[in-house]
Amino acid sequence: xxxxxxxxxxxxxxxxxxxxxxxxxxxxxxxxxxxxxxxxxxxxxxxxxxxxxxxxxxxxxxxxxxxxxxxxxxxxxxxxxxxxxxxxxxxxxxxxxxxxxxxxxxxxxxxxxxxxxxxxxxxxxxxxxxxxxxxxxxxxxxxxxxxxxxxxxxxxxxxxxxxxxxxxxxxxxxxxxxxxxxxxxxxxxxxxxxxxxxxxxxxxxxxxxxxxxxxxxxxxxxxxxxxxxxxxxxxxx
Amino acid sequence: xxxxxxxxxxxxxxxxxxxxxxxxxxxxxxxxxxxxxxxxxxxxxxxxxxxxxxxxxxxxxxxxxxxxxxxxxxxxxxxxxxxxxxxxxxxxxxxxxxxxxxxxxxxxxxxxx
Numbered sequence: 551x552x553x554x555x556x557x558x559x560x561x562x563x564x565x566x567x568x569x570x571x572x573x574x575x576x577x578x579x580x581x582x583x584x585x586x587x588x589x590x591x592x593x594x595x596x597x598x599x600x601x602x603x604x605x606x607x608x609x610x611x612x613x614x615x616x617x618x619x620x621x622x623x624x625x626x627x628x629x630x631x632x633x634x635x636x637x638x639x640x641x642x643x644x645x646x647x648x649x650x651x652x653x654x655x656x657x658x659x660x661x662x663x664x665x666x667x668x669x670x671x672x673x674x675x676x677x678x679x680x681x682x683x684x685x686x687x688x689x690x691x692x693x694x695x696x697x698x699x700x701x702x703x704x705x706x707x708x709x710x711x712x713x714x715x716x717x718x719x720x721x722x723x724x725x726x727x728x729x730x731x732x733x734x735x736x737x738x739x740x741x742x743x744x745x746x747x748x749x750x751x752x753x754x755x756x757x758x759x760x761x762x763x764x765x766x767x768x769x770x771x772x773x774x775x776x777x778x779x780x781x782x783x784x785x786x787x
Numbered sequence: 788x789x790x791x792x793x794x795x796x797x798x799x800x801x802x803x804x805x806x807x808x809x810x811x812x813x814x815x816x817x818x819x820x821x822x823x824x825x826x827x828x829x830x831x832x833x834x835x836x837x838x839x840x841x842x843x844x845x846x847x848x849x850x851x852x853x854x855x856x857x858x859x860x861x862x863x864x865x866x867x868x869x870x871x872x873x874x875x876x877x878x879x880x881x882x883x884x885x886x887x888x889x890x891x892x893x894x895x896x897x898x899x900x
Contacts (some may be wrong), residue, residue, distance in 0.1 A: 572881055590795050597803040606844060607802055611795055620798050624805035631806070633833040635813030642814070656810045709899070710892035713866050716848040717887040719841055720870045721880050726838040735835040739842025752850040758833060759846075763839050764832070771831055778835075 558673045559681035560748045566659045567689045574693015575700065576714050577604055582701025583708055584612050595694040599655060599687055602722070603627050605715045619756050626760045634661045641679070648680045655683040732778035858898060866891035 574595065581591035590611070594604050606627060610620050630731040634656045641664070642652050663682050707769045727736055746755040767774070854860045870887030877883070 569880070576884070582788075586795065587792065592801060594799055594802070598799065598806050600806050602841075602844065603802060603806060606847070607799070609848070611798055614791075614794065616796060617801050621801050621805050624802045625809065626836075626842070628806050628809040629840070630833060630837045631809040632812045632853060633830075635810060636817065639813065639817065653811050653814060654807055699834060707867075707896055708892070710862075710895040711888065713863075713891040714884055714888045716845065716863070716893075717866065718885040719848060720867055720882050720887070721843045721874055723838075723841050723845060724871065724874050726841055730835075730838055732835075735838045736842050737855045739839030742839075743843045743846035747846065747850055755850060756846070759843055762829060763836070767832065767835055767839060768828070774835060775831065 552677075555673055555677035555684075556681050558670050559678050559685060562667050563685045563689070566663065566686050570686060570689035571693040571696070571728065573601055573718070574690045575697035576718070577601070577608075578694040578697020578699075579701045579704075580605070580697075580712055580714060581608055581694075582698045583711055584608060586611060588698040588701075591694055591698055593690070595687075595691045595709075597743055599690060600628055600631075600657065601690075602719070605718065607684075608712075608715070613753075618765060622760065623756055631656060634658075637661070637665065645676050645680070648676065652680065652683055655687050657686065660686050720758075728779055732774045734770055734774050734777070735767060738763055738770070742766060862891055862894040867892055877880070 577595070578588070578591055594607060598604055598607070603624060606623060607613075607620075615623075635653065638652075638656070642649050645652055660683050663686070664679055667678075667682065669678050713738050714743060723736070725735065731737070743755060743759040746758040746762055749757050828886070849863055852860045852863055866887045869890045870883045873879075873886045874883035
């Protein structure tokens with residue numbers, strides 16, 4: 551029974567397999583290069599399980615950023631997760647013991663798969679959803695492990711490899727630029743932190759940036775909603 | 788390098804708790820028997836914060852770059868340019884990230900010599 555459900559869920563997750571393995575490897579590699587104990591990278595992939603956040607965490611951890619700022623950053627970067635759950639209030643209702651894990655493992659990609667996948671005939675929907683979520687995290691943890699091991703084995707000069715994180719965010723940025731009609735949010739996100747950086751310096755820019763962004767976004771609500779009808783589902787990252 | 792494992796563990800735990808908090812929030816706050824209507828400004832922020840956040844993260848990645856001193860952030864600018872051009876051309880995540888990172892690494896390692 552379990553095998554049948556697992557076999558049904560696997561093909562659906564193949565795109566995520568490829569994505570999570572590559573980004574997971576990048577994360578593991580980047581982390582290993584910082585010199586910090588790699589155990590922490592693996593722990594993050596197990597208990598945090600959030601791509602962008604884990605990458606940013608590498609900066610925060612190596613910088614020794616205080617726990618309050620870490621918490622605030624985590625809140626801001628992950629705030630979009632709050633909206634994923636809204637779509638699944640009913641779907642997860644009867645999942646019993648699996649429900650906490652389903653909630654925990656709600657990433658952008660898992661969210662898309664859970665929303666978009668059709669359940670094959672004869673397959674229990676709860677098991678199907680569970681295996682999708684479980685397999686996705688398995689890929690992520692595996693990628694991290696491979697990355698960490700690869701980091702230890704790589705001999706060539708890896709100076710500058712941490713630029714991969716900036717590159718990842720630029721890629722996501724371009725995707726977001728294309729998927730939104732209004733470019734004002736993105737521009738706010740660029741200008742406000744630059745101002746905060748100038749006024750407060752590199753080590754203190756996080757909180758002022760977040761406050762500024764939220765305030766200005768609220769200020770521009772009418773024009774932004776007019777250009778880009780709110781309520782339309784945007785693929786988060 | 789002195790490694791403060793207590794700090795690392797605490798920070799990761801904090802991140803894990805906050806991240807899980809954002810995921811479980813709707814299940815705790817909304818749904819049957821609780822406040823069923825999501826305030827419209829929350830929906831608005833949920834839609835439009837993500838793109839602003841990703842832009843902020845890019846600025847955050849570059850926060851230590853000194854544009855006034857040599858090399859004036861040129862490696863970063865070059866790297867970002869390569870990522871952008873590659874991505875607009877092929878829309879392939881892996882290619883864009885790899886391409887930009889390799890270019891950046893080559894520039895930075897050449898400059899250090």
